[in-house]
Amino acid sequence: MPTLEDVARRAGVSTATVSKVLSNTPYFSERTRAKVLQAVKEIGYVPNLAxxxxxxxxxxxxxxxxxxxxxxxxxxxxxxxxxEGIESECHQRGxxxxxxxxxxxSGQPDExxxxxxxxxYIDGFIALDSVPSASVVEPVFAHGIPSVTIGYHPNTFFVRADDCAGGFQAMDHVLKLGHRRIGVISVNESLHFSISQRLAGLRAAAEAYGLDFDTLPMAEGDFSTASGAACAAELLSRHPDLTALVCLNDRMAIGALQQLHVRAIRVPDQMTVIGYxxxxxxxxxxxxLTTVNQQAFRQGQEAARMLLDILNGRSPQPITLPVELVVRGSSAPVPAPGLTRKGG
Amino acid sequence: MPTLEDVARRAGVSTATVSKVLSNTPYFSERTRAKVLQAVKEIGYVPNLAxxxxxxxxxxxxxxxxxxxxxxxxxxxxxxxxxEGIESECHQRGxxxxxxxxxxxSGQPDExxxxxxxxxYIDGFIALDSVPSASVVEPVFAHGIPSVTIGYHPNTFFVRADDCAGGFQAMDHVLKLGHRRIGVISVNESLHFSISQRLAGLRAAAEAYGLDFDTLPMAEGDFSTASGAACAAELLSRHPDLTALVCLNDRMAIGALQQLHVRAIRVPDQMTVIGYxxxxxxxxxxxxLTTVNQQAFRQGQEAARMLLDILNGRSPQPITLPVELVVRGSSAPVPAPGLTRKGG
DNA sequence: GGAAAAAGGTTAAGCGCTTAACTATAGATT
DNA sequence: AATCTATAGTTAAGCGCTTAACCTTTTTCC
Incomplete structure (x- = not known):
């Protein structure tokens, strides 16, 4: 592999000149610049990154x-x-x-x-950090290395989706459709910080409709499809009169759909299902599935932008990105009273 | 950040000693080794990777x-x-x-x-390289940098799934179920090397059953769900008597399922659908979906193992991994003759 | 016309680590 | 006793690049 010195020799200049020309420092004649670039091209020089x-x-x-x-x-x-969002930004900026x-x-990231x-080795970190039991960004932050957190572990710079608003929109949509007997498929709050945010949103929407959120049947899964199915089964046997299921992520919602299919309960005619x-x-x-889009690609992109800004000496502002309810075919107005489940 | 020299000073030895102790070179007394490790721990030394x-x-x-x-x-x-497979192996081996x-x-990976x-900067490359129009592993190979290819672009070391066997198994399954009016949803061979392999497998299975593969209706999508739906629509309007659709990837198969749902054609009662x-x-x-599992995790894992073996001076053998047909609910025996589509 | 500033370049000192080559001592071998 | 070898360490030369400090020539400005 050719080195800077090879280039310098060939161009008849010093290595410092080559280095500076390549990093676009001012105060060099066009002639020198051309000579250097020519030499680089001729011997196929590529800088050694290490x-x-x-x-x-x-x-x-x-x-x-x-x-x-x-x-x-x-x-x-x-x-x-x-x-993908992070990659697209990194690629653009080299x-x-x-x-x-x-x-x-034992509560710590591995050695x-x-x-x-x-x-x-790493100029900066982007951490997906919303698991309460352990933070991966904490050691980075502690060492003063630039970092951006996507999620809720404390950091000066972060990108978050507005989970509370997302929860609100999901619940509001269901309530607007007339549902009142609503089951919630959640996740234990100790597993992910966003859960309590989303629940707060659900609660706010319920209260806006004069509904006591705490009376709504709830089951806790673990984000997986299988757990969603299990939760749906549990809720339906305990509360056969439910007309809507609000799930705090899509995979559990899909599990719920499976379970409803098994029970021959038609969606959305007999049951509305919402994901996230x-x-x-x-x-x-x-x-x-009707669900809440939280702009994942954009979260990555904004986080990368933010980090690269920090690395370039700027001081970006933390961002909370808006979310958007995407209404699809799994939600519908509450069934007419005459329409019983069996007869539907 | 503390350096090797700081450690050396603190332990009262030379930097060479520290370096060698840390890389586990022989010929050091237990006492020295302990002193060095103690000093490392005390000042929290971490080697500078650059x-x-x-x-x-x-x-x-x-x-x-x-x-x-x-x-x-x-x-x-x-x-x-x-x-994920690659990551798991890398993590294990540090x-x-x-x-x-x-x-x-213009036919070349970007600058x-x-x-x-x-x-x-990179000790070795693992390339997912099956797009005929351009190879990302070629420049790596050309520079003599260790590499493993997952796919079909030429390389000394590769990991491949047995796409031909996969195609065979998919078609064989459909034929065994009694289907003969089979539509194929494929992809243009210029988009991915594995396609011709899979098609060869389909053909071999068809011929084993005395069926002329070239007479089967075929449509070409682009791997996407939307294209799968479009292909299904096209095939069904041209050949309303089809009883099975063999799709060369899962996303197109899912698109086909959507299209069948729209047309109220029940799967698998009236139509068998196979993915990949x-x-x-x-x-x-x-x-x-009944589909062919090609052990993606394992492909990654084997590729990483192979590369790390090469980096450690060994000479591993290329691998072609077996695939496995996973029979699920989207395939069933050909409908009884009396069972017409409308009446189904 | 002379001083200051700008332009165009060089020299050389690192960055923090690895490793070949060397020194020195203790025990084994002949 | 002399030689050899294994053990236990040190010295110092890089690896290829950046950059502060310095030098020389040209331009600018009053």
């Missing part, structure tokens, strides 16, 4: 990290969309993207990750 | 790359599973994982990617 990193202290690598916990985050299309999925051991944080996330599958299943 | 990389020529970073083409690979759960998605400009390849890939959605839709 050397550049050691010397300049900047690696041009940022990391996207999320803890390896619960029902594999990897299985979550939501994460993929965020990743940054490289490293992926790390620290395992959590290898902690080393990575301090290794100087708007994963790609939501649009292509039958019936297509 | 320096290590520059000096040793090894960065401990491998890259997973795939071209940014057609119906966003990012949207493909298959890719995600591969990524490697870091970089993600790169080169854009293809930034080509620089990355030659930058010395076994993406997570395949298992949770109604009806659950």
């Amino acid at each position: 050397a550049r990193a050691l010397s300049s202290g900047k690696t041009q690598i940022i990391a996207f990290v999320f803890p390896y916990v619960y029902d594999a985050l990897f299985a979550d299309p939501f994460v993929l969309l965020i990743l 940054y490289n993207l490293l992926l790390s999925t620290p395992r959590i051991v 290898h990750y902690l080393q990575l944080v301090q290794s100087g 996330d708007d994963i790609p599958t939501a649009a292509i299943i039958v019936p297509p | 320096a290590r990389a520059l000096s040793s020529g090894k960065t401990q970073i491998i890259a997973f790359v795939f071209p940014y083409v057609y119906d966003a690979l990012f949207a493909d759960p298959f890719v995600l599973l591969i990524l 490697y870091n994982l970089l993600l790169s998605t080169p854009r293809i400009v 930034h990617y080509l620089q990355l390849v030659q930058s010395g 890939d076994d993406i997570p959605t395949a298992a949770i839709i109604v009806p659950p």
Whole structure:
């Protein structure tokens, strides 16, 4: 591999000149600049990034990290969309993207990750950090390394979706359709910070309609499709008169749909089902799922922008992105009183 | 950040000693080893990876790359599973994982990617490389950098799923169920190398049953759900007597299911539908999709193992992984002759 | 016309680590 | 006793790049 020195020799200048020309420093004649660039082209010189990193202290690598916990985050299309948003931004700005999925051991990210944080290899971190039991951004923050959090663990810079508004919109939609016997498929609040936000939104909407939220039947799943089906089964046997199920993520909503199909309860005629996330599958299943889109791609993109801004010395503002209810085929007005379940 | 020298000073030894102790070189007394490790712990030393990389020529970073083409690979759960497989192996062996998605400009991966390849930043590449129009592994291979290809672009080391066997199994299953009026939803062979393999498998199975493959109705989509629906519509209007649709990926199969739902054609009673890939959605839709599982996680895992073996001086063998037909609810024996579509 | 400022470039000192080459001592071998 | 070898460490030369400090020539300005 040719080095800076080879280029310098060929162009008949010093290595400093080559280095500065390549990084576009002013005060060089057109002639010199051309000579250098010519030499670079001729010998096919490409800078050695490790050397550049050691010397300049900047690696041009940022990391996207999320803890390896619960029902594999990897299985979550939501994460993929965020990743895509980050990638698109990095690609545009010439940054490289490293992926790390620290395992959590005794409440701490694993050793290898902690080393990575301090290794100087990473200019900045974007962390998907909403699992209350452990923070992956905390060690980064503690070492003063630039970081942006997507989620609710404390950080100066963050990107969040407005989960409270999302919860509100979902519940409001259901109430507007006339439903009052509403089951909620939630997740234990200890699993994800956003859950309490979404629940707060549901509650606010219910109260706006004079409905006591605490009287609504609720079951707790774990985000997975299977748990959604189980929760639906549980709610339906305890409360056969429900006309709507509000689920705090799409995969559980899809599980609920399965369970309803098994029980031959038609959606949306006999039961309205609402999801949350708007994963790609939501649009292509039958019936297509009414859900809350939280702009995952945009979350990733904004987080990357924010981080790169920080790296370039700016001081961006944290962002809370709006969400949007996407009404599809799984929600409908409450069935007419005459329409009983069996007869439907 | 503390450096090797700080550790050396504190432990009262030379930097060489510290370096060698940390990399577990023999010929050091227990006493020295302990002193060094003690000092490391006391001052919280973590090696600077850029320096290590520059000096040793090894960065401990491998890259997973795939071209940014057609119906966003990012949207493909298959890719995600591969990524997960790679990550799990990297994590175990202490490697870091970089993600790169080169854009293809005039038949070549973009400049930034080509620089990355030659930058010395990446110890080895795993490429998802099956798009005939451009190879992302070719420049890597050309520069003599260790690489493993998942797919069909030429490489000394590769991991492949047995697409031909997969095609065979899918078609064989349909034929065994008694179907003979079979529509094929394919993709233009110029979009992906695996397509011709799968088609060859279909053909072989058809011929084993004495069926002329070329007489079967076929439509070409582009892997997307929407295109699957369009292809199904086209095939059904041209050939209303079809009893089975074999689709060369799951998303198109799901599109076909949608279209059948719209036309009130019941699956599997009136129509058998087969997919390919076994993406997570395949298992949770109604009806659950019969499809070919190609072990995406394992492909990623084996590719990573292979690459790390190469980096450690071994010479692994290329692998073609077996595939497995997963029979679910979307396939059934050909309807009895009396059972017409309308009456079904 | 002379001083200051700008333009165009070079020298050389690192960045923090690895490793080849070397020194020195203790025990084993002949 | 002399030689060899294994053990236990040190010295110092890079790896390829950036950049502060410095030098020289040209331009600008009063």
